[in-house]
Amino acid sequence: MEKLAIDGGIPVRNKKISYGKQWIDEEDIEAVREVLQGDFITCGPKVAELERALASLTKARYAISMSSGTAALHCACIAAGIGPGDEVITTPLTFAASANCVLYCGARPVFADVDPETYHIDPESIRAHITERTKAVIAVDFTGQAVKVREIREICDRYHLLFIEDAAHSIGTNYAGEPVGSLADMTCFSFHPVKTVTSGEGGAVTTNREDLYRKLVLAHTHGITHEEAEMEERPEGPWYYEETALGYNYRMTDFQAALLLSQLKKLERFKARRQEIAARYQEAFGKMPELFLQKEMPESDTCRHLYILQLRLDSLNITRRQFFDAMSAENVQCQVHYIPVYWFPYYRKLGYKRGLCPCAEKIYQEILSIPLYPRMSDGDVEDVIRAVTKILENTRKGTR
Numbered sequence: 049m050e051k052l053a054i055d056g057g058i059p060v061r062n063k064k065i066s067y068g069k070q071w072i073d074e075e076d077i078e079a080v081r082e083v084l085q086g087d088f089i090t091c092g093p094k095v096a097e098l099e100r101a102l103a104s105l106t107k108a109r110y111a112i113s114m115s116s117g118t119a120a121l122h123c124a125c126i127a128a129g130i131g132p133g134d135e136v137i138t139t140p141l142t143f144a145a146s147a148n149c150v151l152y153c154g155a156r157p158v159f160a161d162v163d164p165e166t167y168h169i170d171p172e173s174i175r176a177h178i179t180e181r182t183k184a185v186i187a188v189d190f191t192g193q194a195v196k197v198r199e200i201r202e203i204c205d206r207y208h209l210l211f212i213e214d215a216a217h218s219i220g221t222n223y224a225g226e227p228v229g230s231l232a233d234m235t236c237f238s239f240h241p242v243k244t245v246t247s248g249e250g251g252a253v254t255t256n257r258e259d260l261y262r263k264l265v266l267a268h269t270h271g272i273t274h275e276e277a278e279m280e281e282r283p284e285g286p287w288y289y290e291e292t293a294l295g296y297n298y299r300m301t302d303f304q305a306a307l308l309l310s311q312l313k314k315l316e317r318f319k320a321r322r323q324e325i326a327a328r329y330q331e332a333f334g335k336m337p338e339l340f341l342q343k344e345m346p347e348s349d350t351c352r353h354l355y356i357l358q359l360r361l362d363s364l365n366i367t368r369r370q371f372f373d374a375m376s377a378e379n380v381q382c383q384v385h386y387i388p389v390y391w392f393p394y395y396r397k398l399g400y401k402r403g404l405c406p407c408a409e410k411i412y413q414e415i416l417s418i419p420l421y422p423r424m425s426d427g428d429v430e431d432v433i434r435a436v437t438k439i440l441e442n443t444r445k446g447t448r
């Protein structure tokens with residue numbers, strides 16, 4: 049048996065590999081340079097072009113670019129009319145922003161548990177948490193796989209809730225043949241560098257509803273309108289504009305939009321490579337009895353953002369922490385997605401207690417995300433597989 053690097057053995061590779069990484073090429077850099085040398089570095093033609101491209105890609109009627117995925121979620125909550133006294137149901141197995149956006153509006157996030165096989169918010173648990181205060185559901189396409197859209201849509205229609213999809217992981221994914229972005233009432237994207245395509249910081253909301261579109265536009269630019277039809281007062285002159293709602297400055301710049309437009313050209317290629325790597329991992333890990341892998345849903349043609357290993361700890365002599373550290377010693381840097389949101393001290397102080405969502409909590413304690421990004425070479429992928437295999441061989445019960 050090969051000795052583990054953490055026990056003084058030779059690591060599977062010399063250079064550290066991280067769990068995710070952007071891929072910026074010369075074409076991307078040139079696209080940004082052109083904008084920086086032009087007249088508009090913000091609120092110019094590239095933002096408008098990007099919004100048309102996103103609408104066309106997602107088959108949504110409207111797309112509004114945002115300064116981040118978090119801003120997108122905040123604006124979606126504003127457009128949904130969420131305020132003090134309201135409740136919004138979401139998952140704890142997500143980045144904090146999926147729930148923070150509800151707090152920004154003075155409302156209360158309510159955490160529904162996840163399905164133990166898909167890791168997605170469980171429609172049954174959504175149903176169990178609906179009260180007369182519930183206004184919306186924020187469902188997260190965790191790891192890039194689309195949530196159970198049909199079931200969630202039915203629940204939302206039945207109880208008159210807005211369906212907000214947090215698609216920070218899932219640009220490029222299709223559900224039942226339709227692109228993510230056209231399915232929920234509002235879909236929120238993130239273009240942070242670890243996500244599939246990036247604008248540095250950035251985000252977007254897509255929607256098919258004109259009323260929501262108008263509110264999203266106002267929310268992301270100070271609540272200010274230049275459209276006479278939307279004004280309450282008569283314009284005093286050509287300079288006149290009106291603040292009709294309280295909004296923010298959540299706009300994307302034109303050079304970010306240019307970067308993202310250039311990145312979007314590569315989305316299909318990135319998706320294919322991500323799928324290829326995920327398939328190789330599936331082949332290598334699918335039959336290992338010490339591992340559980342997220343169940344793949346046939347309805348979702350997934351642009352895979354994260355690849356997660358769930359350890360069957362009762363078959364191993366090590367903890368998740370020790371596994372994580374052993375991977376680091378082999379020079380494979382993993383990460384954990386995610387700490388249940390309500391475990392954070394800030395949420396604890398708001399009154400949320402551990403034990404709320406047993407399934408999500410159990411998953412959190414057993415998972416880690418291994419490297420997955422399109423620029424990984426086949427050799428990198430094999431290194432990751434060798435590291436996992438080596439650690440399992442050394443630590444399965446009965447070996448030490």
Ligand SMILES: *Cc1c(COP(=O)(O)O)cnc(C)c1O
Pocket residue numbers: 116117118119142143145146188214216217237238239240249250251
């Ligand atoms: C990244 C992420 C966000 C936030 O996006 P930012 O662009 O970083 O603000 C929200 N939800 C999920 C699930 C994410 O992964």
